[in-house]
Structures are given as structure tokens and as C-alpha cells.
Amino acid sequence: MTAALRAAVRPRRPHRRGPSRPSPLIIGFVLIPLLVEAVSVFWPAIQGFYISLTHWNGVNPPTFAGLANYRQMAGDPVFRKALEDTALWLVLFGGLSAAGGLGAALFLQRERRGIAIYRAALFLPVVFSLTATALMWQTLYQPNGVLNGVLSAVGLGGWQHAWLANPSTALYAQIVPALWREIGYVMVLYLAGLKGIDPALYEAAKVDGASAWQQFRNVTLPQLRSVNAVVVSVIIIDSLRSFDVVWSLTQGGPYNSSQLLSTYMYQTAFVNTDFGYGCALAVAIFVLAFGVIVSYLVRAFKESD
Amino acid sequence: MAATVSPDSLAARPARARRPLGKRLRTIGFHTGASALSLLWFLPIALILVISFRSTDDVLGNGLNALPHSFAPDNYSAAWSGGGMQQALINSAIVSVPAVALTLLLASMAAFALSRYKIPLRRTLILVMLGGNLLPPQILLVPVAKLSQVFGLYDSLPTLIAVEVGFGLGFYVFVLQGFMRTIPAEIQQAALLDGAGAFQIYWRIVLPLTRPALAALGALSFTWVFNDLLWPITVLITQSKMPVTPALLSLQGQYVSYWNVIAAGSVIAAIPTVAVFLRFQRHFIAGLNLGAVK
Numbered sequence: 001m002t003a004a005l006r007a008a009v010r011p012r013r014p015h016r017r018g019p020s021r022p023s024p025l026i027i028g029f030v031l032i033p034l035l036v037e038a039v040s041v042f043w044p045a046i047q048g049f050y051i052s053l054t055h056w057n058g059v060n061p062p063t064f065a066g067l068a069n070y071r072q073m074a075g076d077p078v079f080r081k082a083l084e085d086t087a088l089w090l091v092l093f094g095g096l097s098a099a100g101g102l103g104a105a106l107f108l109q110r111e112r113r114g115i116a117i118y119r120a121a122l123f124l125p126v127v128f129s130l131t132a133t134a135l136m137w138q139t140l141y142q143p144n145g146v147l148n149g150v151l152s153a154v155g156l157g158g159w160q161h162a163w164l165a166n167p168s169t170a171l172y173a174q175i176v177p178a179l180w181r182e183i184g185y186v187m188v189l190y191l192a193g194l195k196g197i198d199p200a201l202y203e204a205a206k207v208d209g210a211s212a213w214q215q216f217r218n219v220t221l222p223q224l225r226s227v228n229a230v231v232v233s234v235i236i237i238d239s240l241r242s243f244d245v246v247w248s249l250t251q252g253g254p255y256n257s258s259q260l261l262s263t264y265m266y267q268t269a270f271v272n273t274d275f276g277y278g279c280a281l282a283v284a285i286f287v288l289a290f291g292v293i294v295s296y297l298v299r300a301f302k303e304s305d
Numbered sequence: 306m307a308a309t310v311s312p313d314s315l316a317a318r319p320a321r322a323r324r325p326l327g328k329r330l331r332t333i334g335f336h337t338g339a340s341a342l343s344l345l346w347f348l349p350i351a352l353i354l355v356i357s358f359r360s361t362d363d364v365l366g367n368g369l370n371a372l373p374h375s376f377a378p379d380n381y382s383a384a385w386s387g388g389g390m391q392q393a394l395i396n397s398a399i400v401s402v403p404a405v406a407l408t409l410l411l412a413s414m415a416a417f418a419l420s421r422y423k424i425p426l427r428r429t430l431i432l433v434m435l436g437g438n439l440l441p442p443q444i445l446l447v448p449v450a451k452l453s454q455v456f457g458l459y460d461s462l463p464t465l466i467a468v469e470v471g472f473g474l475g476f477y478v479f480v481l482q483g484f485m486r487t488i489p490a491e492i493q494q495a496a497l498l499d500g501a502g503a504f505q506i507y508w509r510i511v512l513p514l515t516r517p518a519l520a521a522l523g524a525l526s527f528t529w530v531f532n533d534l535l536w537p538i539t540v541l542i543t544q545s546k547m548p549v550t551p552a553l554l555s556l557q558g559q560y561v562s563y564w565n566v567i568a569a570g571s572v573i574a575a576i577p578t579v580a581v582f583l584r585f586q587r588h589f590i591a592g593l594n595l596g597a598v599k
Contacts, residue, residue: 022422025503029418030430033411033474040471041437044448051447058451107339114336120586121343124350127578127589129532131550132571135557136353139564142369146352149370180349185593192594240441244534248554265443270539275447282443293439297432300479 052279062276069280079281081256082264085171086288089242089260093175093182094235100179101186101231106220108187109194119191123184130181130244137177138164138249164249167257174245174258182238186231193227194220229299236292240285261285357381357568364565377565384570388559392545393552394577399462400537400548401530404469405523411470412477412522413515417507419478420485421493431479438475445472446539453540460542468540469530477522480595484518485511521592524585528578549574 022030052069056062073079108118125133140146141163148160163173197220205215243262246252252259252267261281269278356369360377367374384390415434419427449468453459488511496506512519534550541547544555553574560566582589 022418022424023503026418026422026424029414029507030424033415033478034430034434036411036467036471037434037437037474040449040468041440041445041475044445044452045437045440047448047452048444048446104342107342112335114339118339118343121346123590124579124582125346127528127582128575129534129550129553129578131532131534131553132574135553135567135571136349138557139356139369139568140349140352142564145369145564149368180346184346188590188593237439244550247534248557262441262443266446266535269447270450275451279444279447282441282446285441285443289439289441293436296439297436300435301428301432 048279048282051275052283054276056275058273058275065276069277072277073280073284078256078259078264079261079284082252082259082261083284085259086240086261088171089175090236090239092172093178093239093242094232096175097179097182097186097235098231100183102190102224104183104187105190105194106216109191119187122187125181126184126188128181130178130242131248133177133181134174134245134248137173137180141173165254167254170250170254171258174249178242178245182235186235189227189231189234190224193224197223229295233292233296237289240289261288353568353571356565357572359565361563361565364563369564380565380569381573383560383563383566384556384573388556388566388570389544389547389552390549390556390570390573393547393549394573396462396546396552397531397548397550397577400465400469401527404466404473404530405526407466408470408473408477408526409519409523412474412481413512413519414507415474415478416481416485417511420482421488421506421511431482434475435479436475438473438479442472442535446535450539459540460546462541462546464540465537465548468536469533472536473526473529477526480522481515481518484595485515488514517588517591518595520585520588521595523592524581524589525592527581528589531578549577 051062053064053066054062055065055068104122108115108122128136142148143160143162143165147163151157151159161169163169201219201223202215205219210218241262243260243266246258246260246263247266250258252263256264261284265278265281265285268274268281272278355373356364357380358376358378359373359380360375361380363371363373363375363377418424419431424430450459453464458464492510492514493506496510501509531548532550533548534554537548537551541551544552547555553570556570557567560570
């Protein structure tokens with residue numbers, strides 16, 4: 001019986017590498033999820049590109065406008081401000097969360113007593129929603145709140161601000177809660193990366209008389225290269241998505257001083273109901289994210305080989 | 306000289322045992338620094354917890370940064386019923402649980418087929434699906450809102466579930482197919498010889514073996530869906546249908562300057578994900594790394 005089965009199975013074997021030929025069920029297994037994603041993601045995405053070429057207030061039918069929305073964008077000071085703020089957010093939020101996350105991981109990498117508690121404390125904010133995080137910090141930032149209280153208590157009363165209401169501090173004040181939440185996440189990524197480094201490399205470096213800094217430069221950093229790449233894409237994608245904090249606290253204000261591309265897009269489309277221009281702004285975000293998306297996919301492509 | 310300045314992280318070497326005093330001092334130094342850092346990180350949470358239990362009179366009279374002079378747990382009942390957090394939590398449960406279950410089901414089906422069978426354009430399909438997940442959601446907001454209006458699906462929780470499932474799918478397929486490819490082909494062939502069909506192989510053999518990845522992704526995606534703000538405010542309009550995150554924003558609008566109630570609301574909003582994290586801590590951390598360390 002078994003021999004007969006084997007005989008039946010064997011002739012086909014040379015044609016395949018392990019996995020078997022797809023049956024209708026298997027094809028359905030691929031097509032159903034693909035269809036779900038096509039309907040909820042790919043089809044709307046194509047529509048989004050098309051809407052960006054129209055004028056549309058949501059009431060009357062859209063009218064084709066060519067590149068008019070993009071010309072408007074080129075001369076729009078708020079767009080420029082949002083672009084600058086997004087870049088600033090990317091550099092500050094990205095740079096500090098990468099550096100902070102790596103620092104925390106190096107500091108807390110060794111398994112020892114109590115380490116789980118320290119790691120958990122840094123990681124805990126990661127599970128909060130950005131909105132809840134933002135509201136917590138909003139309370140601390142109030143003019144009569146804890147932050148100003150601490151500043152005056154330590155004799156720095158002159159540094160007190162209405163942190164979120166002041167155009168010169170609003171953006172920075174909102175990066176802090178986002179960082180508070182991101183550093184624990186990046187730390188976890190780096191902890192896994194550090195764990196994967198072969199201890200023999202450090203032994204060899206020490207035999208060669210390498211200092212701590214040299215070990216870090218010449219062993220740790222090169223070994224973390226693939227984690228670094230992941231961290232960079234995670235950070236860039238998260239920054240371009242960091243809508244929640246700003247929408248919860250200032251909605252881009254005061255006077256667009258904390259306007260990000262994502263908040264400006266949402267405001268344009270859903271508050272001012274200028275859907276055409278809103279979609280054009282979304283396309284701008286897509287263009288900025290495109291490089292990251294492609295490099296992420298290239299890496300994924302190499303690995304799924 | 307070089308050896309004495311080397312960081313603690315590298316101290317787990319036998320050679321170090323020769324200097325117990327220095328080692329002990331370094332250990333004390335480490336714990337002092339790490340405790341300070343942890344306390345600093347936990348401080349905002351502690352402050353919010355304190356404020357959430359202060360009475361309104363206390364907060365308004367003595368100021369936000371004063372030491373507590375009152376104990377007012379009724380802030381939580383204000384946020385719970387008056388602020389609508391109760392209904393919001395129910396809505397979030399209605400959305401998050403089916404969304405996570407459906408995403409894992411659909412993604413594991415696709416991942417099973419793509420990892421265990423020779424599908425034409427296999428890699429392209431995986432990358433197209435992953436690419437859909439990497440798109441900035443902004444490009445989808447207007448079309449999704451408008452298409453759901455056209456089809457009469459706007460402002461309903463099932464639509465929100467569908468959107469959350471569709472948008473997350475690609476990432477889960479990518480992670481799960483990578484995981485499933487590590488399952489030895491022999492197991493599948495043995496089942497095949499025993500007369501198992503494709504569905505049985507999927508349901509009885511591959512899915513149970515994928516459990517660690519499913520648990521990790523499940524814990525992670527629960528927090529993602531639960532914490533999401535952008536999709537609910539895009540496809541929902543009725544306040545009583547809003548899940549926790551957008552409901553927290555309307556609570557903020559309803560209780561302007563009642564920082565004690567807003568703090569209580571934030572705590573309520575954070576409790577479910579903290580509970581999931583504490584319960585599934587190991588899966589959760591594994592989930593973060595599943596998607597990342599490639």
C-alpha cells in the first residue's frame with residue numbers, strides 16, 4: 001500500500017523542490033487574502049492617486065484638474081512648513097530614538113538580577129496608545145503643571161513655558177512623548193541584535209587588546225548592521241505616521257507651528273473637505289516614504305529566497 | 306587601563322573574578338543608574354496616576370503640581386460613564402478581537418499556501434502584499450472614507466474591522482510565511498502519505514506548529530488595532546461607535562481642563578494593552594522582533 005503510494009508520488013518529485021503543486025484549495029488560500037487586500041488597500045490606493053488629480057469637495061462630483069493640486073502645493077507656505085516640521089521630526093525623533101534605544105540596549109544587555117524590571121520600565125510606554133501618551137504629557141505640560149513646577153522648584157523659573165500653546169516649543173514638546181514611547185521599542189530591537197553577536201568576537205578583540213570603545217566600533221556596530229537597517233526603516237515609517245500625538249494635542253497649531261505632513265493632509269481632507277488637495281498631500285507623503293518602502297522590500301526579497 | 310573602563314556589559318568574563326571589590330562597586334553603580342533611569346521613565350505614569358485620584362476642587366484649588374490633598378476615585382466613574390469610556394471599551398473589544406482573529410486566519414492561509422506549495426510568482430505575491438502594508442495610510446484615507454460611503458458601509462464597526470484586517474494583512478503574511486518555511490518538508494510529506502488533504506495539513510499540522518508566531522503576532526496586533534486612532538476617525542462618525550482611542554479625544558474635549566478626569570480616562574485606555582503585555586510579555590517581545598530582525 002505504502003509502496004504503491006510512494007510509486008505514485010515519486011515520478012512527480014523531480015519537478016518540484018519540496019512543496020507540492022497547488023490545488024484549488026491552495027489557490028483559494030492565496031486569492032482570498034489577496035482579494036481582501038486588493039479591495040481594502042490596492043484599489044483605494046489607486047483611487048487616491050487619481051483623486052489627487054481632481055478638485056473635489058465631496059459634495060459635487062470630482063472634476064479633473066491635472067496637476068493643479070501639485071502646483072498649489074509648490075506655492076503653499078503651510079505645505080513647506082509641514083515639510084520642514086516633518087523633516088525636523090524625522091531627524092530629532094529618529095536620531096534620538098535610535099541613539100537612546102541603542103544606548104539603553106547596551107546598558108541593559110547583560111542578563112543579571114533585576115534586569116527584567118529595568119527593561120520592563122523602559123518598555124511599558126510602548127504598549128500605550130500614542131493618544132493616551134499624548135494626553136498624559138499634556139497634563140504634565142500645563143502652565144501650572146508638573147514640568148513648570150519642577151523648573152521653578154530648581155530655580156529655573158525663567159525656563160517655564162506654556163509648552164503646547166507656545167509656537168516656539170509646541171513641536172519639540174510633542175516629540176518628547178513620542179520619544180518616551182519609541183525608545184523602549186528600539187531598545188527591544190537592539191537587545192535582540194546584541195544577543196545575536198557571537199561572544200567569541202569580543203574575546204578575540206580583547207586578546208588583541210581592543211579598548212571598550214574599539215570593541216564597540218569594530219565589533220558591536222558592524223555586527224548590528226542588519227538591525228540598524230531595520231531600526232532606520234521602522235523609525236522613518238513611524239515618523240511619517242506620527243499623526244496621533246500631534247492630532248491629539250495641537251492639531252498642528254498654534255499657527256501651524258507643529259504642522260506635520262500627516263496632520264496637514266488630514267486637516268485638508270477631512271476638516272476643510274478639500275479632498276483633491278488632501279490626496280495630493282498624501283501622494284507627497286508616499287513619495288517621501290517610497291525610498292524606505294523599496295529598500296525594505298528589497299531586503300525582504302533577498303531574505304525570502 | 307583599557308580593561309577598567311570597559312562597560313559592565315562585557316564584564317561577564319571569568320578574568321573579572323579577580324577583582325571582587327571593583328566588581329561589586331560596578332554592580333552597585335549599574336543598579337543605581339538603571340534604577341534612576343527606570344524611575345525617570347516611570348515618573349510620568351506615576352504622576353498621571355496620582356492626578357487621576359485627586360478631586361477637581363483639589364486640582365483647581367491647589368494646582369496641578371501640588372501634592373495630593375484628596376482621594377477621589379470617582380474620576381474613574383466620571384470617565385467610565387460620563388466620558389463614555391465604558392461604551393468605547395466595548396466597541397474596542399468588538400473591533401479588536403475579530404480583527405486580530407480574522408487577520409491571523411487570512412494571513413496564515415496565504416502564508417501556508419505561499420510557503421508550502423509551489424505557487425507561480427510566489428515572491429512577487431509576498432512582496433506585493435507586504436508593500437500594501439508599508440504604504441502610508443494617508444493615501445488610502447479619502448478613498449476608503451468615500452468608497453465606504455458610496456457602498457453604504459460608512460460609520461459601521463464591521464467596516465472598521467475590514468479596514469484594519471486589510472491594511473495589516475501583508476505584514477502578517479510576510480512574517481508567517483517566513484516562519485512556516487522553517488517547518489521541515491518531511492512532516493508535510495509524512496502527512497501526505499497518511500492520506501491527509503491540504504486543509505488537514507494546514508489545520509492539524511502547520512497551524513499548531515506556527516503557534517509561537519501566531520501568539521506573538523496576535524499579542525502585537527491586538528495593541529496595534531486597539532491603539533489605532535487614524536482608521537476609526539476616518540471611517541466612523543457617530544460618537545457612541547468610537548473605540549477607546551478616539552473616545553479618549555472626545556473625553557478630552559468634554560472635560561476641558563478637568564485634568565484629573567482626563568488622566569483617569571488615559572489610565573482606563575491604557576489598562577487593556579498593559580494587561581495583554583503583562584500576560585503575554587514573552588510573546589509580545591518576540592512579536593516585535595519577528596517583524597524586525599531579518
